[in-house]
Structure formats: structure tokens, C-alpha cells
Amino acid sequence: MFVDTTPPCPARSARRTDADRLREALVALAGGHGVVLAHEERAWASVTFAGARHRVTLEFAGDAAVAGGENLIAELPEHEFTLPRQLVADATVCAVEHVLLPKPNLRVECELLLVEDT
Template sequence: MSARRDRPGTPDAGVPLVRALLADAAAAGCAARVVSATARDWASATFVGARHHIVIAVTGEGADGWTRHLPEADLPLWQHIVADLTIDAVTTVGEERHVTIAALTLVAA
């Protein structure tokens, strides 16, 4: 994750988002690790934030349920809101399931 700032004094949402995803996977009974994570700045006329592309490898009994529930998960982030989260792909690599996630985070007002 880069050290960029959405606005002065507001931390980047990338690392907290990844931590929230890993914690959510653990709560669902999955072992999870980050394969890759990137973010790029995003803005509209009204909002400022970032688009995230994250691949997480999961194993364990809870992997299917976690993948199904993830788009509706409540992922609390300090000073940011997860405005949108989608699963773009799920692929099997050996014993792991690689879950490709696209997310939009917005700076909270």
C-alpha cells in the first residue's frame, strides 16, 4: 500500500481494509493471506477515496461461506467507508482459493 493521502490528515484506507478483510476471514474460520493489494486514488464531484484491487488466498472449512458473505460484510475502517465491494473472481490454486476483490473506499465526512 502506498503512503498517499486522500486529504491531509486522513490515513490511507488500504492497510486497514486488508486488515479488516483478514480479520473477517479469520472470524469465518478461514486461514487467509494477502497475495497482492493495490490501490489508486478515486474522486467524484462529491466524494474522495480509492479503488482497491486485492487478492486473498483462503483455506479452511469457512472459505465458501466467507466468499459468499463478503460483499455484504461490515468492514469498519477508521475515517473511511467501504462504499462498494465485489468479488471479481475465485480461482483454485493448489489447496488455496484465491479471491479477487474490488473495493471502493470513501473518506468519511
């Protein structure tokens, strides 16, 4: 009987998308805190630009995470993102839900417009 002893090929890592990079940038802006609960992406275009509108919901549980979420809320509208081939044309906080008891919890929904940087 033949037994193949060659090691399997290493698995290829999946390519990171613009949406992946955006989620990572949002968590980084929150000091590494937060969990992405939802992310919707819709194509967007104007006469001169093309891109996508992203709606992201993040949750922050615990004192340190809530502080990170509050930083995200404060910094998001003016933050200069560095995303390859993308410019963040608009970034807004759409909704905030803050609960103190039984444990501090913050849920933030934001919307960002990314346009292709040509």
C-alpha cells in the same frame, strides 16, 4: 576510549494506513485465514466524494483456510466494515480460482471502493 552505554531509543512502529486496515479486515472476515498476495490502490473521486479503489488478491491454503475464504466470498458484498474515517461504498468478488488437488487452495480477487467519511 569512550563507550556509549545508553540504550537505543525504542523503534517507532510504522503508522497503519487505510490499506493496512483494509487488508486486516479482509483476513478477519475470512476467520483469520488467508495471505494477501497483491494489493493495488488507485485514487478515486466523484463530484461529491473522494477515496480510493482497492483490488486485493488473497490466497487460502488448506481445508480450514479454504473454508475461511469461502466465508469471505459469501459475506463480502454485504459486510459492514468498521474502518476509521472510511466507508466501504462497494465491495465485490472479481475472480475466484479453486483447486482441490493436490491440496485445497483458493485464490480470491476482490475490489473495494473506500470513500472518505467526512
